[in-house]
Amino acid sequence: MKRGDRSSSSSCAPVSQCFPLRAAAAACGSETSSEPHRDQRAGVLRMSSITTFYACHLLLLALSLACVVCVCVWNSRWRGGFAWDGSSLQFNWHPVLMVVGLVVLYGNGAVLYRIPLTWGQNKLPWKILHAAFMLLALILSIVGLCAVFDFHNTNKIANLYSLHSWIGIVAAVLFAFQWAAGAAGFFLPCSPPALRRLLKPAHVWLGGAILILSIAACISGINEKLFFVLKGNDGKSQPYASLPSEALLGNFLGVLIVAFGLVVFRMLSNPLWQRQESSPQDLPYSPLLQDENQ
């Protein structure tokens, strides 16, 4: 999840790994290729890498949509819909908002810098979009937590005792800390470049750690909820063990969330898909230009 800082002015990678080629050519000096066949091979690799990225991104968007549809259909069709009145209908906001916020929006915000379309452009608008995605994800997660705390308090149910809740609350607290530290470290003009260089690998690693915590919290939460509601001895539901439609839908949602997380990690970890920072002179002026690439 963490990767080393790479500066195009000081690093040199094999041609097949240089991407985009212009950055590689500027960096590698005497090792860059002037032979047409090498350029042609690198061009084919570049196109192949871009195509694979967009295939992965399309898969991620399809999984995002599937996760949102599944969690909404589950809670509206099988769990009775939504309300904010302290009833079980209020609880239904919890899985929807946590999956949409802490998984779908979070994961999509995390891979934003990997989109080749954004490369070679001023990073600031993408940085703002990344922060906005994450802020929206954080707000939805907090509202999702409020939904369950308020439901518990209204119904005299203890808070924060299960392992699911422990993992989930740690994920949410770390996410809030990560957003605040990221905003302070990468947005404030007074933040020194040395601090940004120090923060970046920690920010990337903690981002991945939060996603792992979110996935574990979602899987344990869905599992717990299905055991709670599919008892089979209350005359209202079939038992979970007989795998009724709701159980299949819930399990399928869990599988989709795990698949979504693994695609995000695949996209974040491929070194060919990491943003190749352009040199400052390629960028239009911006107030953060001094350290635009951190």
Next chain:
Amino acid sequence: MKRGDRSSSSSCAPVSQCFPLRAAAAACGSETSSEPHRDQRAGVLRMSSITTFYACHLLLLALSLACVVCVCVWNSRWRGGFAWDGSSLQFNWHPVLMVVGLVVLYGNGAVLYRIPLTWGQNKLPWKILHAAFMLLALILSIVGLCAVFDFHNTNKIANLYSLHSWIGIVAAVLFAFQWAAGAAGFFLPCSPPALRRLLKPAHVWLGGAILILSIAACISGINEKLFFVLKGNDGKSQPYASLPSEALLGNFLGVLIVAFGLVVFRMLSNPLWQRQESSPQDLPYSPLLQDENQ
């Protein structure tokens, strides 16, 4: 999780990232430093990186021990111990063997190549140790699965219906596939270097994916078990919601497993801790020398 193939003969990184320095010097050619102050700075960075690695490794070993102790104490002290007679005592082997196999041994086997002590040596003994660790982890996981399947069958309980079981069985099947593909691809002398280069990033990425699945399966499994046994209405147990000692121990085990997984990912993802492959002439002869570093 995945990282690009790096060959010391064709790649060049900033001096601060070159590690060990001998490999960097061989690789970077004209960019390598002959100035004493640069060598001194790189030496300090190298020592600092090694020290941090061993601190992380020590933490990993401590977390390994804590996970094993917790899961054993939980199942022997609170769940009545172990047997292989179809009773709930047989079930108790399941959490112990899955945590020891699919988490502790698996994670420790995964970081084996990162240990600086192993660098610059013939990779074959470490490759054999890595495969042996993983085989032992796989065997323990399979016995752990047999324990729960046999317990379920004896007690007429359905198999593989919960989300926990779906995620867990996918993790185990992928692990078995990963071990077989790894053995065929990296051990068989007839396996061509091109295949090894193709397999390596997929092997590394799938290895990380399996660990994420294992963590999610463990968290959901512990959460499920604690809800099963701490009902509070059977006159034998206090409710989970009142957080009796067993609940605290189970939750603590879950937190330890997540912490263990995050330390493994930290160790795998730091580029400074990735094995710098030595050139073939540095290595003694071995039957796999032709492609020793794949």
